[in-house]
Amino acid sequence: MKARSVAALAVVVLTVLAFGPEASAQEAPYDVVPDVEPPIYRVRYEASSEPGGLAFPVRYTLWVPSGVETLRGVVVHQHGCGTGSCKSGLTGAFDLHWQALARQHGCALLAPAYEQPEQAECRKWCDPRNGSSEAFLKALRDLGQSSGHPELAHVPWALWGHSGGGVWAGGMTLMHPERVAAAWLRSGVPSFEADPNRPEAVPFDLPGAALAVPVMCNLGTKEGVTVTDGRFSRVWPANRAFFEQVRGSGGLIATAIDPLTAHECGNQRYLAIPWFDACLSARLPEESGAPLRPMPLDRVWLAEVRGAVASPAGDYEGNPLAANWLPNEAIARAWMTYTADASVADSTPPPAPTNVRIEENVLRWDADADLQSGVAYFVIERDxxxxxxxxxxxxxxxxxxxxxxxxxxxxxLQPLRRMEYQLKDAPRDAAGYRVRAVNTVGLQSEPSD
Known part of the structure; x- marks a missing residue:
């Protein structure tokens, strides 16, 4: 990797991310902490007074899918830097779409929420060596006990992180590669090189075991690709340098450039969730406690980092160690669509809602999100x-x-939206009512029973 590319990395990532725009991008009431009851659990830790300990208090919220006797893993959704972004982490475990991914693989969904003060240094938590790795491991143990799933302390992780959360997820991958099934880094990556302007920022090592972890670097085109000046212009050089180091060493890494966005997450979940689905399907062991399985290498597709077309690895004519590594044809085609216009196709309707009922003149129901496209809205039918x-x-x-x-x-968003509809009259029962789910590409489910 070229020295000038790497040297930019440390300056880029945590200079840009330390005081991100997330605080001003959120709206009230994000000081409100949503109530939890099973299957959602929460634990909170105070900041540590010990050197190198956790700098800020943190809450961890865990969702556990019903009917799972033994968890196979945990999907971690890590927010970015800034007070607004930290507060937004309070709702991460309630996300129906990410819950659908976790449920698909018998995993829990975990969302941290750091209590970072305004203008505080993000590095104090987004570098996992500064106490947040230790706090995360403790949370898995404690939440495993309170939820009745002690195996949570030992299962593999699927790590998603935005901004400083991407730095954290990447750092955890480098520190604990044997635990990480896959990592998605949105607009933030850790550094392999020292930063002369920030001597306290210790670079990471790249262990050989981390090269077996599938990683996706995802960022907006306005973060240095097509917009090369301004606040986020150095995010792309940082991601490129990280990619070159990992891929050049044989790592299973790719980049996905969102053609519509800057630092906001946009529509990335419609590629991230299918990508995680493919990685977890390949890597999670069938038996709890067994090691992660290696990614299959016979279905790989490759693409130029800023190219538009992916092809099977055997047909790729460029240098494979400089190309995007995509696990299979389905993900490669989704990647091509996403990088072209940020849309990912879906031809499968969502599951039908269930348990339609009337409680105090309010129609309520339960529903799982469509794994590929989430839930846009529900249609209420009567007769x-x-x-x-x-x-x-x-x-x-x-x-x-x-x-x-x-x-x-x-x-x-808060307040969390409920699946309910206020009835205008007082029917005796719910027999005449049906509910349909509609996903974000407009496909409608069958009606509820």
Missing amino acids: GEAVAQIPEAPKNPFGRPLFQGLQYSDTP
Whole structure:
């Protein structure tokens, strides 16, 4: 890797991310902590007074899918830097779409929320060596006990991180490669080189075991690709340097450049969740406690880092150790669509809602999100005719409209939206009512029973 590319890395990542825009991008009431009850659990730790200990208090919220006797892993959704982004982490475990991914693989969903003060140094938590790795491991033990899943302390991790959360997820991958099934780094990566301007920033090593972990570096085109000046212009050089070091060493890494966004997450989840699905399907062991399985190498596709077309590895004519590594054809085709216009196709309708009921003149139901495309809204039918849409006008300033809305750091809005509809009359029962789910590409489910 060229020295000038690497030298930029440390300056880029934690100069850009230490005081990100997330605080101003959020809206009230993000000081509100959502209530939890099973299957959602929470633990909170105070900051440590010990040298090298956790600098800020942190809450960890865990969702556990019903009917799973032994968890196979945990999906971790890590917010970015800034007070607003930290507060947005409070809703990460409630996200129906990320829950669908976790449920698909018998995993829990975990979302940390650091209590970083305004203008505080993000490095104090997003570098996992500064106490946040130790706190994370403790949270897995404690939440494993409170949820009745002590295996949580030992299962593999699927790590997603935005901004400083990407630095954290990448750092955890380098520190604990034997535990990481896959890592998605949105707009933030750790550094392999010292930064002369920040001597306290210790570079990471690249252990050989980390090369077996599939990694995706994801960023917006306005973060230094097509917009080469401004606040986030150095994010792309940082990601490129990280990619070159890992891929040049034989690592299973790719980049996915969002053609529409800057530092916000946009529509990345529609590539990230299928990508995690492919990686977890390949890597999670069938038996709890067994080691992670290696990624298959006979289905790999490759693509130029800023190219538009991927091809099977055997047909690729360039240097494979300078190319994007994509695990299979389905992901390669989704990557091509995403990097072209940030859309990912989906031809499968969502699952039908269940447990439709009336409680105090309110129609309520349960529903799982579509694994590929999430949930945009629900249609309420009475005697076969549509009478309402919930929400009436779903919104999302950062991507496709969603039932739960979406924040800058890819988590649901507060107050958390409920699956309910206030009835205008007082029916005796719910027999005449049906509910349909509609995903974010407009596909509609079968009606509920």
